[in-house]
Amino acid sequence: MQIRISLLLTLSLAIALFVVFTLISQPQHLNGMEYEVRVVNGFTDNSSLPLVIWCTSKDGDMGGRALQEHDDFSWVVRTNFWGSSTHFFCTMKWDQKRKSFDAFKVPRDSYRCGLLRKCYWLVKEDGFYFSNDDVNWKKDFSWY
Template identity: 70%
Template sequence: MKKKILNTILLLLFVSAFSFFIFIIQPDRLYLHGVVYEVRVINGFTNNSSLPLVIWCSSKDSDLGGRALQEHDDFSWRVTTKLWNTNQFCCTMKWDAKRKSFDAFKVPRDFYRCGIFKKCSWLVREDGFYFSPDEVNWKKDFQW
């Protein structure tokens, strides 16, 4: 009986410590109804001052609209995930004659990939699309 009580107390302490840690690390990203991710798409072209990167993003529930991004401009938004919902945002990019659609955010893929700070960043360059959870280490995901 004493062992069962001790195990229950230890479990409660662990859950309390874990919850406290999460709220201290990222209080503005956690809500009672889901986890908040920040998605950012950056124009990483080196010389497109005369021709912007056109981006249009939407999900099944919302249309974020389109933007024309000049060099180093970005387009960002927040996504709140819920247990019963699989949020997915698809973006279509157009630059000169090139056009590409891709999933900028997808819960099953990005749940862990976006890191503890829930940051999902994309850098679009002439040779392809790069992903980073910290905007320091970029990994090429795919080409145009």
């Protein structure tokens, strides 16, 4: 019985030390995590027709922007202590094309945005590309 109590105390102490060490070494976890979300106009020639983006979340409307070639629209998302946050939803329009998509969603993006928590979107004529390093892009989906 005494061995069982000793083992339980040792295990409890190890867990407590792990939690304290984690909070000390990564204090951002106390207030949640920050993610950078950026949407870039990646069209090769749309100088006369901008890419229009309109983003919203349950916390409010972020408004619309008209992005010329290579312009971007970015914002910071902060998750709470539990790792959840607001879902950001954007609608894109270019010429006759229109597409709505999840620009940031915690269950999907908390891992794929990488250690630096960068969530980049590149919108091109053939679809929407995602990257967490602004170098390696992977097509996520098409306009239609």
